[in-house]
Structures are given as C-alpha cells and as structure tokens.
Amino acid sequence: MFQFFFSWPTLNCEETRSPARSSSAKKKRREKMSKLCLMAKNALKSRVSPLNSTRILPSFRSFSTEGGEPQQDSSSSADPFLQPPQGFVFGRVNIQAKYMLKTDIIHYFEGCDLSPANVKVEYNRAYNPTGILLQFPSQSAFDLGVKQSIRKGRQYRLEKVDGTQWELMPSYDGKTVLLQGMPRTAIPEDIERVLSGFEFDHNFQIFSRPIGMNEFIRCALIRFPTALDAVSAFLRKNNSFCQNSPITMRVLQ
Incomplete structure (x- = not known):
C-alpha cells in the first residue's frame, strides 16, 4: 500500500474572527483537498497501469517455467523411446552333427x-563343430529361445554364456573353405594349382x-571373397588331387 502525507493549512487568528474570511478559507481548503485527492488517484492509476502489470508478468512466467523444467526431465527419462536400448544376451548350444548350417539353428529358434x-x-x-554361439537382441528373445528349446524336446539345450566368448570366437561366415588330405610335401603353389x-x-x-592317436592330417584354410565363391569352389574342386593325393573340402560356417 502507498502512503501519502498531507500538510494541512493552519488557520490564523484573523480567519476565525471574520466570517467572510473564514468561508473563503474553507473554500480554498476544499479546493486543495480535491486537488490532492485527484493527484493521489492519478498516482495509484500510474502504479497499477497495464504497462506496469505487463512488466510484472514475466517474473511469474519465469518462476513457472523454472518449476516445470524438472518435470519435463523426469517425464523424458521415463519415456521408453528415449532410454538406451538393452544389451545383447549370449547363449550356447551343444551340437553333434558334423554338417550343419546357420539357417538350421535360425529355423530351430524361430521368432527369436x-x-x-x-x-x-x-x-x-x-x-569339427562342437557348439554354436548365439547373440540374442534382448533378454526377452533369449527367454523365448529357452521356451522353444523346451517345447521341441531340448534337442539343442540353450545355456547363457558370457559375452567375451562371442568376441573371442572367430566367424567364418561361409566364406572359408577347409582343405584336408594334402601330402606332407605339399606347398602353397600346389594349392593354388588346385584352385586355379x-x-x-x-x-x-x-x-x-x-x-x-599319433595320426595327423595336413590342412589349409582358404578365404574367398563371398560365400557364393566358396560354395562354387567346393562344388567343383571337392575330391580333387594334390600331388596324386585326394583332398576333401568343407565350407566353414
């Protein structure tokens, strides 16, 4: 609230003694009072004018936005689309088959x-293949793989393993062919002649x-540009001869 201090005019002895002078003095006082009241009203209007009210509003808006920012952060952190994706889950299954394709395992764990x-x-x-490592995209996909294995009679028993096994395991991707049965005297030029x-x-x-027991076989791993090239070489050159010795070929998955 605003306080205004008025200085009231003092009456002298001559005004109290004369009626004419006292009436004129009262009229002057009323005029002064009306002027002072008008000045006070104008001052109040200027204090609460729309211009000043607009200057006050931004301060309240800033307080409201500052209070709302933490709520936006909390809501964004709860949004599942903004959360980092879940990590991979790795599993392993034992196999006894000597010839197996990756697609056989993918079909077995269909839907994972x-x-x-x-x-x-x-x-x-x-x-010789002894097991297969699987990289599941999520924990739910791994759990579904376990259910698939149980439902199909546990032909391939799925077990969870550490991710380091996956990182250390080499991947041949169907582009590598294993040659076996070369004689002891075979040199790289002999292999190049076979794959000419x-x-x-x-x-x-x-x-x-x-x-x-005390028996060894000579081998070589040949890397091809694509899996199609590896399969083509296998189909055409398997059971070929290297220095009059038959060699066998096998595509590694």
Whole structure:
C-alpha cells in the first residue's frame, strides 16, 4: 500500500474572527483537498497501469517455467523411446552333427530375431563343430529361445554364456573353405594349382591337425571373397588331387 502525507493549512487568528474570511478559507481548503485527492488517484492509476502489470508478468512466467523444467526431465527419462536400448544376451548350444548350417539353428529358434550375423559355429582343433554361439537382441528373445528349446524336446539345450566368448570366437561366415588330405610335401603353389580359376586370398598357410592317436592330417584354410565363391569352389574342386593325393573340402560356417 502507498502512503501519502498531507500538510494541512493552519488557520490564523484573523480567519476565525471574520466570517467572510473564514468561508473563503474553507473554500480554498476544499479546493486543495480535491486537488490532492485527484493527484493521489492519478498516482495509484500510474502504479497499477497495464504497462506496469505487463512488466510484472514475466517474473511469474519465469518462476513457472523454472518449476516445470524438472518435470519435463523426469517425464523424458521415463519415456521408453528415449532410454538406451538393452544389451545383447549370449547363449550356447551343444551340437553333434558334423554338417550343419546357420539357417538350421535360425529355423530351430524361430521368432527369436536371429540372423546369420547373430550365429557363430564353434570348432575344435580338427575343425569339427562342437557348439554354436548365439547373440540374442534382448533378454526377452533369449527367454523365448529357452521356451522353444523346451517345447521341441531340448534337442539343442540353450545355456547363457558370457559375452567375451562371442568376441573371442572367430566367424567364418561361409566364406572359408577347409582343405584336408594334402601330402606332407605339399606347398602353397600346389594349392593354388588346385584352385586355379577361382579368386581367393593367397595369404594362407598349410598346417597339421590330429585325427587320432599319433595320426595327423595336413590342412589349409582358404578365404574367398563371398560365400557364393566358396560354395562354387567346393562344388567343383571337392575330391580333387594334390600331388596324386585326394583332398576333401568343407565350407566353414
């Protein structure tokens, strides 16, 4: 509230003594009072004018927006579309079949959002498959895979494994062909003659792998540009001869 202080005119002795003078003095006082009241009204109007009210509004708006910002942050954090995606879940199944395709496993775990890129075949030293690693996109997909395995009689028992096994396991992606049965005297030039007419990576090595007690077999891993090239070489050059020794070929998944 605004306070106004008025100085009231004092009456002298001459005004109280003369009626004419006292009436004129009262009239002057009334005029002064009316002027003072008018000045006070104008002052109040200027204090609460629309111009000043608009200057006050932004302060209230700023307070309301500052109070609303934390609510927006909390709502955005609860939005599932803004949350980071869930991590992968890795599983492993044991297999006994020597010849198996990635598509066989994908069809077995149908509905689990698996693709050939989510499947790796685990081989032993003789390059016989011993297991398959699976990369599920979510925990719910993994749980569905467990239910699928139970429903189908646990032909492939699914177990959860650590992600480091997936990272350390090499992936051949159907582009690598295993050659077996070369003689001991075979050199890389002999392998290149067998695969003449095909495009492949010439940076390969010939090595030995055990196949029994004190028995070894000579092998080589040949990398092709595509899976189609690998299959074509397998179909045309399997059971070929290297230095008069028959060799077998197998595409690694």
